[in-house]
Amino acid sequence: MQTISMNINGVSVSGEVEDRTLLVQFLRENLRLTGTHVGCDTSQCGACVVHVDGVSVKSCTILAVQSDGCEVVTIEGLATGSHLHPMQQAFKDNHGLQCGFCTPGMVMSAIDIVNRNGCDVDEATVRKELEGNICRCTGYHNIVKSVQAGAKNMGG
Amino acid sequence: MAENGIGASVRRKEDNRFLTGKGNYTDDINVVGQTYAYFVRSPYAHAILNSIDTSAASASDGVVAVLTGDDLAEDGIGPLICGVNVTSDDGEPHRAPLHPALAQGKVNYVGDHVAVVIAESLAQAKDAAEKVSIDYEELPAVASTATAAEENQQQIHDIAPNNMCYNWPFGDKAAVDAVFETAHKISTLDLINNRMVTNPMEPRAAAGEYNSGTEEITLHVTTQNPHVHRLILSAFNQLAPEHKLRVVGPDVGGGFGVKIFVYAEELVVGWACRKLNRPVKWTSDRTEAFLADAHGRDHVATAEMALDDQGKFLAMRVNTTANLGAYLSTFSTMVPSYLYAFLLAGQYTTPLIYSEVKAVFTNTAPVDAARGAGRPEATYLLERLVDVCAEDMGLDPAEIRRRNFIPVEAFPYQTPVVQCYDSGDYPAALEKALQLADYDGFAARAEEAKSRGMLRGIGLSSYVEACGIAPSAAVGQLGAGVGLWESAQVRFNPTGNVQVFTGTHSHGQGHETTFAQLVTEQLGVPIENIEVIHGDTAKTQFGMGTYGSRSLAVGGVAIAKACEKLIEKGKKIAAHALEAAEGDIEFADGDFTVAGTDKAMNIAEVAFNAYVPHSYPEGLEPGFDENAFFDPLNFSFPAGTHVCEVEVDPETGEVEIVKYSAVDDFGKLINPMIVEGQVHGGIVHGVGQALLEGCQYDDDGQLITASYMDYAMPRADNVPSFDVDYAPTNPPHNPLGVKGCGEAGAIGAPPAVINAISNALGVKHIDMPATPEAVWRAAQSAA
Numbered sequence: 001m002q003t004i005s006m007n008i009n010g011v012s013v014s015g016e017v018e019d020r021t022l023l024v025q026f027l028r029e030n031l032r033l034t035g036t037h038v039g040c041d042t043s044q045c046g047a048c049v050v051h052v053d054g055v056s057v058k059s060c061t062i063l064a065v066q067s068d069g070c071e072v073v074t075i076e077g078l079a080t081g082s083h084l085h086p087m088q089q090a091f092k093d094n095h096g097l098q099c100g101f102c103t104p105g106m107v108m109s110a111i112d113i114v115n116r117n118g119c120d121v122d123e124a125t126v127r128k129e130l131e132g133n134i135c136r137c138t139g140y141h142n143i144v145k146s147v148q149a150g151a152k153n154m155g156g
Numbered sequence: 157m158a159e160n161g162i163g164a165s166v167r168r169k170e171d172n173r174f175l176t177g178k179g180n181y182t183d184d185i186n187v188v189g190q191t192y193a194y195f196v197r198s199p200y201a202h203a204i205l206n207s208i209d210t211s212a213a214s215a216s217d218g219v220v221a222v223l224t225g226d227d228l229a230e231d232g233i234g235p236l237i238c239g240v241n242v243t244s245d246d247g248e249p250h251r252a253p254l255h256p257a258l259a260q261g262k263v264n265y266v267g268d269h270v271a272v273v274i275a276e277s278l279a280q281a282k283d284a285a286e287k288v289s290i291d292y293e294e295l296p297a298v299a300s301t302a303t304a305a306e307e308n309q310q311q312i313h314d315i316a317p318n319n320m321c322y323n324w325p326f327g328d329k330a331a332v333d334a335v336f337e338t339a340h341k342i343s344t345l346d347l348i349n350n351r352m353v354t355n356p357m358e359p360r361a362a363a364g365e366y367n368s369g370t371e372e373i374t375l376h377v378t379t380q381n382p383h384v385h386r387l388i389l390s391a392f393n394q395l396a397p398e399h400k401l402r403v404v405g406p407d408v409g410g411g412f413g414v415k416i417f418v419y420a421e422e423l424v425v426g427w428a429c430r431k432l433n434r435p436v437k438w439t440s441d442r443t444e445a446f447l448a449d450a451h452g453r454d455h456v457a458t459a460e461m462a463l464d465d466q467g468k469f470l471a472m473r474v475n476t477t478a479n480l481g482a483y484l485s486t487f488s489t490m491v492p493s494y495l496y497a498f499l500l501a502g503q504y505t506t507p508l509i510y511s512e513v514k515a516v517f518t519n520t521a522p523v524d525a526a527r528g529a530g531r532p533e534a535t536y537l538l539e540r541l542v543d544v545c546a547e548d549m550g551l552d553p554a555e556i557r558r559r560n561f562i563p564v565e566a567f568p569y570q571t572p573v574v575q576c577y578d579s580g581d582y583p584a585a586l587e588k589a590l591q592l593a594d595y596d597g598f599a600a601r602a603e604e605a606k607s608r609g610m611l612r613g614i615g616l617s618s619y620v621e622a623c624g625i626a627p628s629a630a631v632g633q634l635g636a637g638v639g640l641w642e643s644a645q646v647r648f649n650p651t652g653n654v655q656v657f658t659g660t661h662s663h664g665q666g667h668e669t670t671f672a673q674l675v676t677e678q679l680g681v682p683i684e685n686i687e688v689i690h691g692d693t694a695k696t697q698f699g700m701g702t703y704g705s706r707s708l709a710v711g712g713v714a715i716a717k718a719c720e721k722l723i724e725k726g727k728k729i730a731a732h733a734l735e736a737a738e739g740d741i742e743f744a745d746g747d748f749t750v751a752g753t754d755k756a757m758n759i760a761e762v763a764f765n766a767y768v769p770h771s772y773p774e775g776l777e778p779g780f781d782e783n784a785f786f787d788p789l790n791f792s793f794p795a796g797t798h799v800c801e802v803e804v805d806p807e808t809g810e811v812e813i814v815k816y817s818a819v820d821d822f823g824k825l826i827n828p829m830i831v832e833g834q835v836h837g838g839i840v841h842g843v844g845q846a847l848l849e850g851c852q853y854d855d856d857g858q859l860i861t862a863s864y865m866d867y868a869m870p871r872a873d874n875v876p877s878f879d880v881d882y883a884p885t886n887p888p889h890n891p892l893g894v895k896g897c898g899e900a901g902a903i904g905a906p907p908a909v910i911n912a913i914s915n916a917l918g919v920k921h922i923d924m925p926a927t928p929e930a931v932w933r934a935a936q937s938a939a
Contacts, residue, residue, distance in 0.1 A: 018279070020279070028184075029186075032186065034181075035176070035177015035178065035179070037181070037358070038183075039357045039358065039442065040864050041441045041442050041863070044864035075175075075176065076176065076177040076178075078176070079175075079176050084172070084175060084176070088176065092167055092175060093167060095168070095829050097171060097174055098410070098664035098665070098666070098837065099174075099356070099407075099410040099663055100170070100173075100175075100409065101181065101356075101358040102357045102409075104177050123877070127872040130873070131871050131872060131873050133871075134357065134869050134871060136355055136357050136410050136841070137664045137833075137837045138836060138840075139833075139835075139836030139837040139838070139840035139875065139878070139901070140836075140840065140870075140875060141877045143872065
């Protein structure tokens with residue numbers, strides 16, 4: 001067991017983990033931050049995407065100990081009170097979610113896409129960049145619309 | 157129209173919790189003292205279980221129990237059941253092999269459940285599972301649908317000779333054969349409907365808790381139908397009496413049919429939590445989902461159409477072998493029979509149809525309903541065959557459809573395969589879709605593509621489906637063990653807000669919004685004061701759940717009926733309070749008014765009055781809370797035409813969908829935004845089947861597509877955006893005028909895509925999934 005600490009959604013946390021504990025397990029099991037989901041076991045689906053030190057990471061692909069000392073943002077850390085993050089709001093406005101299971105990972109990836117590609121990111125780029133996030137409900141049409149609208153919102 | 161009422165694209169009430177990570181899915185549930193279950197599964201497709209030694213596993217760190225089929229049998233827990241009878245052509249019921257939740261003596265597919273390890277942590281359970289020692293005696297496996305019933309095949313179940321579950325002929329064979337004898341032309345097609353793994357993004361899970369004080373089991377489970385789960389677990393598996401079993405389907409991350417069924421893991425978790433008097437949680441990983449979720453489709457079929465010299469369909473003959481897997485899943489028998497053969501008329505006037513379905517057992521995971529269930533298989537077969545007919549007759553695919561459509565004036569239309577279609581305007585949907593797709597401009601686009609060395613193709617699919625799964629009388633006659641009505645309760649609280657309890661279940665469809673729209677429209681209560689509650693047998697009245705695009709068409713009507721009862725009761729209360737005759741009370745926009753006066757009470761005031769009945773006369777009952785059940789007279793029959801345009805690179809076999817247009821008839825739309833989302837999702841599910849997804853077992857019954865590394869799910873860059881429009885008609889038997897929309901895309905898309913690819917390549921047929929390799933080979937052989 002190792003003791004690790006990190007800043008999660010602006011709060012300093014620490015905990016005891018086994019070496020084999022994944023970051024997603026630390027979030028879900030130790031901290032009960034259950035907004036980050038697990039949809040596969042091969043790092044394909046992207047339901048577990050969080051931000052580690054400002055970039056999107058599949059939290060099932062890194063060990064909790066690797067995140068020691070990092071700043072982590074999860075889906076729970078985006079909204080300010082009842083005020084949704086512009087990307088969350090865009091997903092709501094554009095019906096970018098149905099069952100909601102892939103949604104946290106989609107939103108976290110979407111923000112990272114905008115951070116890297118700017119607020120005028122085009123449809124083809126969004127589709128290519130979302131390749132690591134699988135959704136079975138929406139057919140992606142409205143997710144792509146949401147990401148582009150969210151990108152504009154993020155630009156203010 | 158009320159603000160936020162019928163027809164408004166209201167933003168969803170459920171979204172905030174999903175967008176902020178506050179959803180409550182089964183695996184998110186954690187309770188004090190919780191243990192974790194992990195299943196030991198068969199690595200063999202077919203084997204005798206000589207012995208299971210659990211001693212080392214039991215002694216492993218953190219292990220609470222290791223349980224096997226013997227323990228289950230000792231406690232009198234019954235086998236899993238299949239709830240629909242299909243009578244075979246020998247007059248006997250379908251063959252139903254014993255399906256124990258934990259194997260007893262034999263395993264029949266890779267992933268079959270052999271033992272369960274329950275430990276203080278999941279890691280400990282997994283570690284211990286590796287120490288369960290099992291002596292398997294491997295048997296030859298049956299893995300192929302096409303040959304499973306051949307005489308030289310290994311027999312899987314003693315009660316099912318030749319691995320046959322049933323042989324189910326339907327229609328007048330002699331009459332059909334006679335037409336084929338004299339027909340101008342006979343078009344034929346052999347095809348495979350590829351096996352799919354349904355893959356909702358949330359894997360299945362179950363969390364059981366036993367209260368020894370009340371002797372009640374609470375089972376949170378990924379279900380589309382909590383009451384059906386409770387009924388089966390109680391009545392057939394003897395888990396607990398119904399009133400001592402609470403089943404909760406909390407937020408469920410997609411279903412698409414695969415979460416209708418009662419699975420071994422859920423039963424075992426419910427049983428183990430009481431046996432051990434400890435909470436037990438099990439969550440499937442994705443590989444387990446591939447191995448042990450019920451799969452979908454998997455048909456091998458031959459279709460023939462007899463035509464006259466004008467291209468009119470005279471008779472159709474279909475021979476199908478359907479793979480049901482190793483055991484019968486909960487509703488499996490009805491999928492390739494009633495939900496398939498009864499849709500073979502499609503949108504056409506074909507007067508005679510003969511179908512024979514051979515349902516076979518194999519050493520593969522059970523196969524059951526998956527988005528569309530039987531209807532995609534029927535539509536794919538028919539709409540591919542129609543294109544072959546068009547080619548054989550030298551007609552445009554649109555023209556041959558026009559010549560055979562059921563005319564508008566013929567509705568309600570009795571097909572030769574049981575179903576009586578409610579309403580439809582098939583030509584209108586076709587023409588609108590052709591316009592949307594710029595069908596007339598296709599030749600020029602194909603020419604332009606050719607100049608770039610690319611092959612363009614365009615494909616149509618005109619589908620019809622049976623939705624609003626009910627009515628009880630019809631499904632009862634067919635052999636269903638349940639009725640298929642729906643229930644609702646609409647309850648005003650004294651302060652005027654409303655709770656709507658529905659027997660349906662939402663796992664992405666947005667019922668919390670759509671149903672609130674129905675209520676705000678009818679009762680005039682602001683939508684923010686309406687809460688829709690579903691998915692908990694302790695909260696809602698008995699309901700049948702959600703599948704077969706039934707929630708609005710059946711459950712929505714039950715809600716509307718409960719609202720009508722509230723209005724009737726409200727008139728009595730308002731009459732008393734306003735000192736008027738009941739007959740003089742009118743209701744509109746949330747207000748009860750004495751006709752011709754300005755005396756009025758809002759429905760919220762009536763609700764308060766109903767709970768403060770200080771001076772009620774005899775006969776006026778307090779309270780403002782009504783329930784209703786709705787059992788429709790017929791299915792609903794959504795229909796439409798989808799047009800897919802593809803560009804194929806003959807050098808690589810890669811297929812790009814360059815344009816996809818869908819025109820559907822869903823009747824009246826309550827929330828167009830949600831409906832459109834359902835269409836998009838369905839289309840991509842269908843495109844996935846057509847281009848990417850194919851569940852593969854090898855000859856030994858090993859699943860070789862058991863992860864997202866090996867099984868290609870559609871991703872954002874595989875598909876385009878879509879053009880969606882509607883050509884609605886009014887189904888006369890549905891009081892809300894609605895039909896259902898959840899499966900349409902998955903039904904319409906596969907033939908539209910394959911018709912387009914066949915058109916592009918100039919080949920008669922290419923089987924799904926049309927992967928780059930398959931398309932490249934077809935392109936080479938065509939060239």
